[in-house]
Amino acid sequence: MTGTAIKNWQSVQQEVLNRINSKLWKPGDLIPNEAQLASEFGCARATVNRALQNLADTGLLERRRKAGTRVATHPVRKATLDIPIIRKEITGKGYAYRYALVSTETVVPPRDMAARMRLKPDEKILHIVGLHMANGEPYVFENRWINSNVVPAVRDVDFSKQSPNEWLVENIPFTSGDIAFSALCAGDFEAEMLSCKTGEGLFVIDRSTWKAEGAITSVRLVFAPGYRIHTEI
Amino acid sequence: MTGTAIKNWQSVQQEVLNRINSKLWKPGDLIPNEAQLASEFGCARATVNRALQNLADTGLLERRRKAGTRVATHPVRKATLDIPIIRKEITGKGYAYRYALVSTETVVPPRDMAARMRLKPDEKILHIVGLHMANGEPYVFENRWINSNVVPAVRDVDFSKQSPNEWLVENIPFTSGDIAFSALCAGDFEAEMLSCKTGEGLFVIDRSTWKAEGAITSVRLVFAPGYRIHTEI
DNA sequence: ATAATTTATATGTCTGCACATAATAAACTG
DNA sequence: CAGTTTATTATGTGCAGACATATAAATTAT
Numbered sequence: 159m160t161g162t163a164i165k166n167w168q169s170v171q172q173e174v175l176n177r178i179n180s181k182l183w184k185p186g187d188l189i190p191n192e193a194q195l196a197s198e199f200g201c202a203r204a205t206v207n208r209a210l211q212n213l214a215d216t217g218l219l220e221r222r223r224k225a226g227t228r229v230a231t232h233p234v235r236k237a238t239l240d241i242p243i244i245r246k247e248i249t250g251k252g253y254a255y256r257y258a259l260v261s262t263e264t265v266v267p268p269r270d271m272a273a274r275m276r277l278k279p280d281e282k283i284l285h286i287v288g289l290h291m292a293n294g295e296p297y298v299f300e301n302r303w304i305n306s307n308v309v310p311a312v313r314d315v316d317f318s319k320q321s322p323n324e325w326l327v328e329n330i331p332f333t334s335g336d337i338a339f340s341a342l343c344a345g346d347f348e349a350e351m352l353s354c355k356t357g358e359g360l361f362v363i364d365r366s367t368w369k370a371e372g373a374i375t376s377v378r379l380v381f382a383p384g385y386r387i388h389t390e391i
Numbered sequence: 392m393t394g395t396a397i398k399n400w401q402s403v404q405q406e407v408l409n410r411i412n413s414k415l416w417k418p419g420d421l422i423p424n425e426a427q428l429a430s431e432f433g434c435a436r437a438t439v440n441r442a443l444q445n446l447a448d449t450g451l452l453e454r455r456r457k458a459g460t461r462v463a464t465h466p467v468r469k470a471t472l473d474i475p476i477i478r479k480e481i482t483g484k485g486y487a488y489r490y491a492l493v494s495t496e497t498v499v500p501p502r503d504m505a506a507r508m509r510l511k512p513d514e515k516i517l518h519i520v521g522l523h524m525a526n527g528e529p530y531v532f533e534n535r536w537i538n539s540n541v542v543p544a545v546r547d548v549d550f551s552k553q554s555p556n557e558w559l560v561e562n563i564p565f566t567s568g569d570i571a572f573s574a575l576c577a578g579d580f581e582a583e584m585l586s587c588k589t590g591e592g593l594f595v596i597d598r599s600t601w602k603a604e605g606a607i608t609s610v611r612l613v614f615a616p617g618y619r620i621h622t623e624i
Numbered sequence: 625a626t627a628a629t630t631t632a633t634a635t636g637t638c639t640g641c642a643c644a645t646a647a648t649a650a651a652c653t654g
Numbered sequence: 655c656a657g658t659t660t661a662t663t664a665t666g667t668g669c670a671g672a673c674a675t676a677t678a679a680a681t682t683a684t
Contacts, residue, residue: 203669205668211636222635224678227634234474236471237471241469242468336623337621337623342592343590343592360592381574386572424665436639437637455646455664455665456665457645457649457662458648
């Protein structure tokens with residue numbers, strides 16, 4: 159017996175969670191439909207719908223029209239990570255931010271990058287390498303390719319004043335993208351850029367963003383040793 | 392003029408996105424309130440609410456009662472990662488799964504772990520070390536502490552048959568938790584466990600889960616070289 | 625028996641209305 | 655004038671009813 163009245167969608171969600179956790183509804187089970195739950199809880203179907211949709215979003219329920227709602231067979235936990243602008247991340251921690259441009263050039267990228275960005279053969283794009291620093295210490299090394307044919311405006315930007323990270327976020331809307339997280343062993347190059355020892359374990363983010371006309375940018379961020387990304391679930 | 396009718400919340404969301412992307416509504420701007428937008432779009436306020444709430448969830452808008460809705464000053468992108476059960480992750484890739492228990496013992500954990508799990512002084516808890524393998528190759532090394540005082544049932548489980556990862560997910564509901572991602576340089580111990588070279592960059596996940604009575608478990612997962620975690624945004 | 629079509633049903637979403645809640649702005653008061 | 659109270663306002667959420675849509679299941683046609 160809950161004792162508490164079930165009137166708002168949050169309490170419906172909590173009650174459903176309780177039934178899942180108490181194994182009353184086991185993984186794979188079909189649960190009663192919205193109308194039945196609504197009448198049981200004494201609330202509107204819309205309220206039940208809100209609660210169940212929310213649980214489906216977090217991966218605990220699987221819903222299909224006509225087929226009904228069932229408890230997810232293997233609860234895939236979903237963690238939501240915040241990906242801020244690097245400058246904000248650094249100043250947000252109370253450190254002084256500085257961006258150092260290492261190089262820019264317009265060249266034909268390596269095969270794998272050209273393939274990933276779906277470029278035409280021998281298409282030249284912008285390559286920008288830079289370093290974000292916190293309190294003068296290297297924080298993250300940014301190796302970025304920007305498709306200057308899709309984003310012509312990029313040709314007029316002075317990237318010694320503003321990092322491409324920030325310019326892109328503020329000026330180029332994108333429709334889709336992907337992110338990958340991995341780890342890397344510091345080679346001589348990374349060690350020098352991040353002033354760390356070779357062989358250190360480094361956290362790496364690879365990100366690509368797209369708009370309808372094609373790939374906008376693809377970037378690898380290599381973080382200084384000790385970097386960690388944290389979230390609650 | 393859009394030309395397309397704005398009747399469902401998705402199209403409202405799209406139109407709002409367009410206005411943000413076209414800089415009609417700039418970062419920091421207060422946008423019209425729900426009632427105004429509803430009358431402009433010719434739909435119900437609830438529909439506008441659904442769209443704006445969704446955009447606020449993804450971090451593009453900031454809403455506060457009475458204060459109104461404004462475009463986020465710095466769009467903090469949110470990436471959602473799926474954290475599956477390790478066995479499912481491995482079999483899902485088509486590999487054969489095997490779990491090898493390395494050791495179990497009930498001991499007083501190191502200071503930092505005791506602090507993180509808020510244990511009483513000299514409180515003994517369960518320490519389980521194991522290895523998940525894909526096609527016979529080491530996939531991830533699991534170093535786990537379980538608070539057997541909060542979860543007494545754990546004392547009767549044979550972890551040579553089932554990994555603690557799986558047993559916990561299936562048997563112990565938890566209310567909250569946190570995850571951190573980082574990178575590590577393989578020392579001699581990690582290298583031997585994962586049969587890789589010392590000095591390799593390894594991807595690491597640290598996770599703790601809690602229920603009302605206290606910390607349930609805290610685990611460090613060290614993945615074999617080459618592991619990456621991927622998501623779309 | 626198999627394929628195409630229809631039907632039934634659970635979820636998805638819209639509408640219009642109402643009230644709750646939080647937070648700002650305005651009015652008031654000692 | 656500072657501190658407190660009150661009104662105002664935008665979002666948050668609830669309700670009942672309706673229709674849309676996907677799709678499993680039943681039915682009919684080939």
